[in-house]
Amino acid sequence: MRLLESSSPEQRNRVRILFYGQSIMGGNWHPWVLDELRRRYPHAVIEAENRSIGGFPSQVLIHTAEHDLYPFQPDLLIFHVYGSHTDYENLIRRIRSRTTAEVMIMTDHWTRDSHTADGFVHEGWTAFMEGFLKTLANRYGLERVDVRWPWKAYLEQNNLRAGDLLTDNVHLNDHGKRLMAALCLRQLVPHTRAMAAPDALTEEIPVGPGGLEWSNGRLTLDFTGTRVDLIPAAPGGSPLTVRLNGRPPSTYPELFAFTRPSAVIAPGWPTLRLVSSRSLPVEEDWILTLTEIAPDHSFARFTLEGSRTGPDGAGDSREPFLSNSGRIAIKPGDWTLQRSFDHAKEPAQPGMTVNWSCRPQFRETWAPPADLDPRADHAVTLFHGLDHGPHQLELIAENSADPPRLAALRVHRPPLTERSPVGPDSACATPPPLQEDDEIHRPDPGA
Structure with missing residues (x-):
């Protein structure tokens, strides 16, 4: 939200948004969210993808995230998934150790069979997960969208059944999709109580007087973090070569x-x-x-x-x-x-x-642009996916007498520095036993 909010005619920030989860997140309601964000923030350059995989609960998605989520390096992640609470937390820990994204998680809506002739049924696994996600949001600085109770209020106010917003027991029809998008959008606003204070996760180190200085065509930065972006100041100057701890980036498997x-x-x-x-x-x-x-x-x-x-x-x-x-x-x-x-x-x-x-996920060389629109976001990611370090970055100008004109280097420091998994005994809470009718929540047999 920081990048969206700070976009202006003079500063057109590039903002990467990823929607990730299962079929509920992949149910094609995200275009309404993106249309509204582009209306609210006309000067932001939004790059968005939905990489959700229907039928993949958290204990499976934790594997596919290696291909889908971390390489994308979102600025904003909007997330919902069913499945194992332990793997849900492990996913969040990995997100918090490998990206500096602002993270929004969404709770469950009401399924057809949770709305009976006797009223709404809120118990078992679904009730457990609601409390679990509250704890998770507080622990990891996430924005939690309460879908469940506003959804119930909407049904009651409009004299609707839960199934009126669904195509089957769980999947959304167009009415349900519009409601899901609206609930998401009303919390896509800037505030200080969640989303892990992104300003604390990135630091821009200026290049020039008072900051980093070129010396014999070399610019050196000692840093702790997983990613570094280069921000050019003006066209011109010679191309440069990138070295990490004295080695080419291509020698790092990660x-x-x-x-x-x-x-x-x-x-x-x-x-x-x-x-x-x-x-x-x-x-x-x-x-x-x-x-x-x-x-x-x-x-x-x-x-x-x-x-x-x-x-x-x-x-x-x-x-x-x-x-x-x-x-x-x-x-x-x-x-x-x-x-x-x-x-x-x-x-x-x-x-x-x-x-x-x-x-x-790196560049070994970089050439300055021939032209530079001062309003556009020209940041270039030199690498991402590195362990937290400490490290030393060295930029070597091809012509030591004419290094490129750089404004700053931006270092990304995720809030967690470890990838150790959470075990069943150390997760946020202990769940109730799964019941036979918990079909959409039951751990996947192929996991």
């Missing part, structure tokens, strides 16, 4: 990220919920080709090839896979092929391919 693996069959879930690496990656595209599939889709055999690495081994989905180069690692539990088949009954065929890419 500064590479994989895109989300593609789906091969309905309902469109990524065939692999997580792909990782055990050696230094390179920028390239990957193709996994299915060569054999069990009739019940309980396992598949495959070959793997990288656009730069070349053929990189073959494997069986029932066993841990490490490619010959070590650049690709896949765990058996990260396959969704059988779950997809059980859900949609659409068979996969030999020869189908799963595609993903490895992309750098």
